[in-house]
Amino acid sequence: MTALHADISEFYARQMRLLDEGQADRWADTFTDDAVFGQDGKPPREGREAIAAGLRGAVARQSASGITRRHWLGMLAADPQPDGDVLTRYYALVVETPAGGGASLHLSTDCTDRLVRLGGGWKVAHRHVTHDGR
Amino acid sequence: MTALHADISEFYARQMRLLDEGQADRWADTFTDDAVFGQDGKPPREGREAIAAGLRGAVARQSASGITRRHWLGMLAADPQPDGDVLTRYYALVVETPAGGGASLHLSTDCTDRLVRLGGGWKVAHRHVTHDGR
């Protein structure tokens, strides 16, 4: 299980960097074809194409804003399932820095994923993000 | 030592989630019977029951406040001792989000634990938390 912890930490570091760099297609490619991505207060996005489309819109708004956004994941616990999938729980923070300004915490969340092994790596089959303070 | 690092990271993720979810008894069960928990500016809590009692009070105040609190541990260094115990040093942040409000840093700390292997997992035998800014 300790190898799993490090392996998944590494997966998340690479996945969230794609998000922060606005690489919508490569980000969406870290999800399964039929992945479901749910966030509090928004209808879930179903399927990789919907997930990519959602990010493309966010990337455009983000780019126009001049704000650098970084996703920090931590406090990871990974539970392997009998079918080979892995359920994870973790916290995530969003840190924002406007052009010429200082860094601040934008959001604190509690997240759960179902990860599947595909093609020698991990894909997210299901993600739910709970926003603190809602 | 690398397996130890991941193993202890996973232990802390599960332990701190119990704290953040207000599960006082399950949290206290991650300490040894005779554990000592010290924080700057407070008398140390001695024994699992005193640790649980302290958390029960905090849970009640926390619940009444409507604030979501998350403990983030990071920058972990683990040193195995000749007797099999492990001394750890790490930083911890407390992130708070009030109902309907934004996330903010509440506290930055520097921590040290003595961990012992018991019953196939880890227990904290001694913890000291130093609060930055005091």
Added chain:
Amino acid sequence: MTALHADISEFYARQMRLLDEGQADRWADTFTDDAVFGQDGKPPREGREAIAAGLRGAVARQSASGITRRHWLGMLAADPQPDGDVLTRYYALVVETPAGGGASLHLSTDCTDRLVRLGGGWKVAHRHVTHDGR
């Protein structure tokens, strides 16, 4: 690669604690003799002695300010190279707490290192720190 992830996480925890504790010489000793340390908006420091000298100045200013500063590294991705070096990418936050005050985010950065194995441990041969918001 998972052992590498945990191993390097542990290296960074120890390295950054030296920085936060103002141990300029021991911090500089985590770099190679001819290391290059670049940060946005500053000329790069070349060689371990220049890196130590830069930190000594910062330590004096920091100590006079009464502010506790903690470097948090996270979201680590490590890529072993054919020559045995390892390229890493990670995010880093600087958290500050003034004497008698509350914790706040001071800086969010994106970093890349070239690490080499020397004397049974890691040394930084090249580091570049990009400050968000510039």
